[in-house]
Amino acid sequence: MFKEYFKFVRFLKPHSGLLGLAVFFMAVSSVFDWVSIAMIVPASDKILNNGKIIFPVSLPSSAGAVVAYFNSLKQTELLKMLIIFVPVLFLLKGVFNFLYSYYMSLIGQLCIRDIRFLLYEKIQGLSLDYFSKKRAGELISRITNDVKVVENALSYGVTDLVYQSFLVGIFTCTIFYIHWKLALSALVMIPLVVLPIVKVGRVLRKISRHSQEKMADINSLLVETISGIRIVKAFSMEHHEIERFRVHNQSYFKLAMRATKRMLLLSPATEFVGVLLGIFVLAWVGQDVIDGKISFGVFGLFLGSLFSLIRPLKKLSQVNSLNQQAVAASERIYEVLDTQPTVLEKANAIRDFPFKEKIVVENVWFNYGELPVLKGLNIEVKKGRMVAVVGPSGSGKSTLLDLVCRFYDPVRGRILLDDLDVKEASIVSLRKLIGIVTQETILFNDTIQGNIAYGKPGASRQEIEAAAAMAYADDFIKRLPRGYDTLIGDRGTKLSGGERQRIAIARALLKNPPILILDEATSQLDTESERIVQEALNKLIEGRTVLAVAHRLSTIKNAHKIIVLENGTIAEQGSHDELFAGNGVYRRLCMSQHLQV
Secondary structure (H helix, E strand, O other): OHHHHHHHHHHHHHHHHHHHHHHHHHHHHHHHHHHHHHOHHHHHHHHHOOOOOOOOOOOOHHHHHHHHHHHHOOHHHHHHHHHHHHHHHHHHHHHHHHHHHHHHHHHHHHHHHHHHHHHHHHHHHOOHHHHHHOOHHHHHHHHHHHHHHHHHHHHHHHHHHHHHHHHHHHHHHHHHHHOHHHHHHHHOOOHHHHHHHHHHHHHHHHHHHHHHHHHHHHHHHHHHHHHOHHHHHHOOOHHHHHHHHHHHHHHHHHHHHHHHHHHHHHHHHHHHHHHHHHHHHHHHHHHHHHOOOOOHHHHHHHHHHHHHHHHHHHHHHHHHHHHHHHHHHHHHHHHHHOOOOOOOOOOOOEOOOOOOOEEEEEEEEEEEOOEEEEEEEEEEEEOOOEEEEEOOOOOOHHHHHHHHOOOOOOOEEEEEEOOEEHHHEOHHHHHHOEEEEEOOOOOOOOEHHHHHHHHOOOOOHHHHHHHHHHOOOHHHHHHOOOHHHOEOOHHHOOOOHHHHHHHHHHHHHHHOOOEEEEEOOOOOOOHHHHHHHHHHHHHHHOOOEEEEEOOOHHHHOOOOEEEEEEOOEEEEEEOHHHHHHOOOHHHHHHHHOOOOO
8 A cells, every 4th residue: 555655646756845845834834723722721721710720740841931921920911912812823823724735736736737747748659559459538537537536635635644644743742741641541542543444445445446447438438429429320329328328427426425425434433433532531530620630721722632633533534535546546547657668769769861762661570469460571662652552451551551650560570761670760750751641531620720730830821821732722721711720620520521631631741751651541532522632642642652552443553563462461563554464362353343454
């Protein structure tokens, strides 16, 4: 438990200076809390009863001098002093309460800012294979829900842990000093409070982890159904999805109530122990007060300090509950932070290298888990040439493109740019050389200008418009109410498929890469949109080295070389005319699409 607790408390380390200042303010505030209760002694013994302050033990010289001074004062003199002192005391107490509360809230917000940034930065740095194993909603839950749980522990939990510990220390010292035998006997009952706290804390940690996982399920369901709302409605599956959400939501509700019930049970339990303590003390010391062996005010200070221990103990029980939940959330956060990308960049990676001659795929093997996808591929793409990759679904076409971009690394073999293994190159430098246009057009909820300039953030408006014109997008953009400043909605939903694809082509044109990857860039378009987009692609291809995957074979008839993959191996390769003249896989694919020479 302690190992896991200190693991998430490490998030406080960058803000240790602020934490130290907050702890100082807590210490001062806790002293003011004790002084405000200690006012019971002069108020009860001198002002209300006109008696003497009597402690059952000898006091240190300084404390004894203060008590002697109070005993020497008249009632009215001490009353005037308290009338001035008490407001000042509570004013200062309020100031220091504000200061430590503010700084601890600040520390909590700084920590969640840091954790969210670390998580997002880590997620951006992970390899693509990680995202094939994790749901988007689950990762969103780590950044939102789990981080919020940790924030509660780091902000309110640490505040109460430190502040209430100060109070426990001060009030415990007070009761032991006044009557150590009675204090020792009374504190024997403390395990009655501590043991339920520990037991409930263990249960809460388990419940909390389950509830955080259930919240991840809810987030995943939301992401899937909202992003896929067209399909949900097209198949009239609204009630099915509502029922799925109801089940997950109900499960989360039950877990939350299980946790709430256990947390709330702690409060009356500790309160009952407090009542037992009070009766125990009254039975022991009540007669001493009557006999004058201890003044009523000092007895009130003892009893007040003892009862004041109950509140911080209750708070500490809640801290334990918060910490147990935070430890569960922290484990899920560290699952992400401790994950290592499978595609790693070497410390001395080569940067800003030129591309001069060719791309070489040399004896490349690749698996998804235990499933072999590519088996010993050897391909050469010369600079300025277009090589198309075709084949049945599942033959490894898109995987090959991913390897060239180094989204994955081969299990065996190498990908070379000229004579440079891409593993020796800086990932950023490698991808600067490559432009990608994919089957699924990914656009962002930004302006058209922002989406085109995504690969070249500093581009001028003139460059953006020139790229759009080359992609045959300028005309439809200018017809929009705000032109290039039009917000296109989530994933570009305000645009048609052809318009989105032309924006993606303009984005690649503006980047102006020497190598171009086309992954079925026109497969989802209607005939007219395909014609326009194909014209834009022809502009994009000019003068570049192109590696293209296509289902519609009509789009790659003019490729310099066509490679046919089947079951992860090269079945045949050559020009369109050469392959069509044979009687292999390519000819069968052409005939299935009614494509002739």
